[in-house]
Amino acid sequence: MTRVVHYVNQFFAGLGGEDQAGIAPSLKEGAVGPGRRLAQLLGDDAEIVATVYCGDDYAASVEGAAAQILALVMSYEPDVLIAGPAFGSGRYGLACARLGAAADAAGLPVVVAMHEDNPGLDEAGTIPVVASGATSREMRASLDRLGAAARKVIAGDALTSDDGRIGRAARATTVAETTAAERAVDLVLTRLAGDRDATEIPLPRFDRVMPAQPIEDPATATVALVTEGAVVPNGNPDGLESARATRWLRYPIDEVASLASGDYVSVHGGFSTSWANEDPCRILPLDVARELEQEGAIGKLHAAYLVTAGNGTSVANARRFGIEWAAELRKAGVQAAVLTST
Amino acid sequence: MSSAARIPAPEKLRRPKTKGAVSSRDDSTRSLKRFVHQVRDVAVGDETAFDRGVLTVGRAASTLFESPALAGVRLTWASPGDPVRIVKLLDAVEPRCKEGGGIFPGFVGPPEQQGVGTTHVLSGAAVVTAGFLPRAQEAVVDMAGPAQPLSFLGATHNLVVEFTPAADADWEDVDAALRVGALKLAEHLAAAATSAPPDAAEELAGLGAPGSSELPRVAAVTNLQTQGKFKDVFVYGTSFSAEPPRLIDPNELEDGAVVSGQYGHPALKNPTYVHQNHPIAAALRRRHGRDLHFAGLVICPEPVDQTGKERASADVAALCRDAGFDAVIITKEGGGNADADVSLKMDALEQMGISAIGLFAEMAGADGSAPPLVIAPANATAMVSTGNYDHRVELPAVERALGGEDFSLLDVPATAELSVPVAVVYGSLSPLGIGRLTCREAA
Numbered sequence: 001m002t003r004v005v006h007y008v009n010q011f012f013a014g015l016g017g018e019d020q021a022g023i024a025p026s027l028k029e030g031a032v033g034p035g036r037r038l039a040q041l042l043g044d045d046a047e048i049v050a051t052v053y054c055g056d057d058y059a060a061s062v063e064g065a066a067a068q069i070l071a072l073v074m075s076y077e078p079d080v081l082i083a084g085p086a087f088g089s090g091r092y093g094l095a096c097a098r099l100g101a102a103a104d105a106a107g108l109p110v111v112v113a114m115h116e117d118n119p120g121l122d123e124a125g126t127i128p129v130v131a132s133g134a135t136s137r138e139m140r141a142s143l144d145r146l147g148a149a150a151r152k153v154i155a156g157d158a159l160t161s162d163d164g165r166i167g168r169a170a171r172a173t174t175v176a177e178t179t180a181a182e183r184a185v186d187l188v189l190t191r192l193a194g195d196r197d198a199t200e201i202p203l204p205r206f207d208r209v210m211p212a213q214p215i216e217d218p219a220t221a222t223v224a225l226v227t228e229g230a231v232v233p234n235g236n237p238d239g240l241e242s243a244r245a246t247r248w249l250r251y252p253i254d255e256v257a258s259l260a261s262g263d264y265v266s267v268h269g270g271f272s273t274s275w276a277n278e279d280p281c282r283i284l285p286l287d288v289a290r291e292l293e294q295e296g297a298i299g300k301l302h303a304a305y306l307v308t309a310g311n312g313t314s315v316a317n318a319r320r321f322g323i324e325w326a327a328e329l330r331k332a333g334v335q336a337a338v339l340t341s342t
Numbered sequence: 343m344s345s346a347a348r349i350p351a352p353e354k355l356r357r358p359k360t361k362g363a364v365s366s367r368d369d370s371t372r373s374l375k376r377f378v379h380q381v382r383d384v385a386v387g388d389e390t391a392f393d394r395g396v397l398t399v400g401r402a403a404s405t406l407f408e409s410p411a412l413a414g415v416r417l418t419w420a421s422p423g424d425p426v427r428i429v430k431l432l433d434a435v436e437p438r439c440k441e442g443g444g445i446f447p448g449f450v451g452p453p454e455q456q457g458v459g460t461t462h463v464l465s466g467a468a469v470v471t472a473g474f475l476p477r478a479q480e481a482v483v484d485m486a487g488p489a490q491p492l493s494f495l496g497a498t499h500n501l502v503v504e505f506t507p508a509a510d511a512d513w514e515d516v517d518a519a520l521r522v523g524a525l526k527l528a529e530h531l532a533a534a535a536t537s538a539p540p541d542a543a544e545e546l547a548g549l550g551a552p553g554s555s556e557l558p559r560v561a562a563v564t565n566l567q568t569q570g571k572f573k574d575v576f577v578y579g580t581s582f583s584a585e586p587p588r589l590i591d592p593n594e595l596e597d598g599a600v601v602s603g604q605y606g607h608p609a610l611k612n613p614t615y616v617h618q619n620h621p622i623a624a625a626l627r628r629r630h631g632r633d634l635h636f637a638g639l640v641i642c643p644e645p646v647d648q649t650g651k652e653r654a655s656a657d658v659a660a661l662c663r664d665a666g667f668d669a670v671i672i673t674k675e676g677g678g679n680a681d682a683d684v685s686l687k688m689d690a691l692e693q694m695g696i697s698a699i700g701l702f703a704e705m706a707g708a709d710g711s712a713p714p715l716v717i718a719p720a721n722a723t724a725m726v727s728t729g730n731y732d733h734r735v736e737l738p739a740v741e742r743a744l745g746g747e748d749f750s751l752l753d754v755p756a757t758a759e760l761s762v763p764v765a766v767v768y769g770s771l772s773p774l775g776i777g778r779l780t781c782r783e784a785a
Contacts, residue, residue: 122712170709171711172782173764174780178778179621179777185671188634188699199725201726243479315716317712
């Protein structure tokens, strides 16, 4: 009998919606929610021995959450891990992708399901991911596909696009026989001859984010300041990268009226920082935000600001920062954020 | 896309004659003679000399850098195979001079149009400035070992210029003095070869040479990263940042009409050396008259704001349409924001029915599985990859380093073993296509 552990978020584990998004990882014995249908699809030779779950905000914003969840998974000594389907939910998709990547690194076979526009797909690396619908209205078809894919993974077979596999195959840097300039001329002639598909880089898919509705009453809202302008306390105590950032940082401002020159600096590597360092509020507008707070135009400012350096940052990391910032601010009860870009 | 079999025979590419398609240069008879002297070895001596492939730099050459902004410079050769690393590289210049003067117009020669006459080229050598300047991003070249082939400077004899700024000198003045000094030094070295018999003598026709008008008219659009002090590019000695896009004869670039002062993104910059040896122009020239008609070269600034980028793209597209181009190869300089300068132009050109090919470095994460481009074209699709910015490379420790004591990106001695993204290896992902790196789906 193949032992399967299934991972879902707090909603599909039956614990509740956004009000429960902060709960820590936990588990239930046997199959739960969508796992019941999945268990049928797996057949008689496999059994879902446990369902591990976690709140979406917790999974997306707490450092080490994936390792905690994986430890719970491993405590049931599974042969295979199934995660999702996460549909189009960013935080859930991120959790499934991170858990899947961690399980894969630990040698545990895994299969994950989410919609192909789910930003979490970027974090899945090259582990097997199959497409699900965009929303849980497509639960049934999504589970059918995930179940079939899981059976192949259990049998030790590789998944292909015929199984609904999505995600990127890794692209390796190699040395070509001719220079890029010579290959560009070859490509021009190929295109002029009518081949419109020839390319060395497949077009990436980008999702479009719809701006949220304006908040109804700014005078009661908690507003956060966030920036990719790399404004950090002088001396850059946590070593924020000036380019190719792989992380973001959080600094308290609840007792700071304004960012004084010399106390804060921008370590951004993509522009001349002299004007930013003359007045760091040019990048993170704490001075005017405090005025608005005192006037009562906004309820209050969030007690910390979030910062990274947007310079040569990969789309994958930028998406992850966005998901993590949204989870962090939502958990802290923030209704709106001002994102200053440089 | 590397199979030669997919490239059709030239007759299939002959275009119908279109009415009104005119090139501003079709009546040109301008041409440039290139006398190429191959540098096979280098030395330091009392006098600068070039004798049977051996380039000797005279001890007095450092006086070419005399300036109130510089306390002094030190010149050191770093040759292929030497156990030497160069860090903090700024610009690289190929030694060249013109009979009768005029090289590097606007800096060394007067700012007058070049691209005709006779130019001497010291092939296989470069003048390389290296050291701290503000906004310059840490860069590295190894002259031996696994990273040597990643940079075009791994294959040249490099005269490395290290410098000490004068006390209280403005950094901008230091930068300017260094640039002029390096260009003068490049001319000075090449001048030693003018009486030597060249290894090759070439005649480069100006664009628009007659006799090939039925072939598809293919052009290059070269974006220059003009984004402020220490991130600027000069044309005829003047910052190109506020200029509109314009046609320029590739032979003008041969004579140093475009000079780089752009020190960001070491792998994604176009040093002066690469403009002098413009790889796209060279590749188009090789196929000219056979598979295509090399119809023009457009240079265009890279503005920092979206409106500026959109306007430059519309202007370039209109210019290419009016010049009657059938296809255009577009290149960039710099990181993610410069992807937009390529993508917007590709889309604008394709909308006009002009085939557009863009060169991009991918930014796909260390494992190559993340989305490769920051801003991709919406309609155009033909792209060439110059490798993955985030690809990790391991550089073993070296005996000696030039350019600085430390490798500031990792805060370690410059001679230390380094584990870095290829993005810090100078010129490795060359947006103008001088390198051979690419990405392929892993098997």
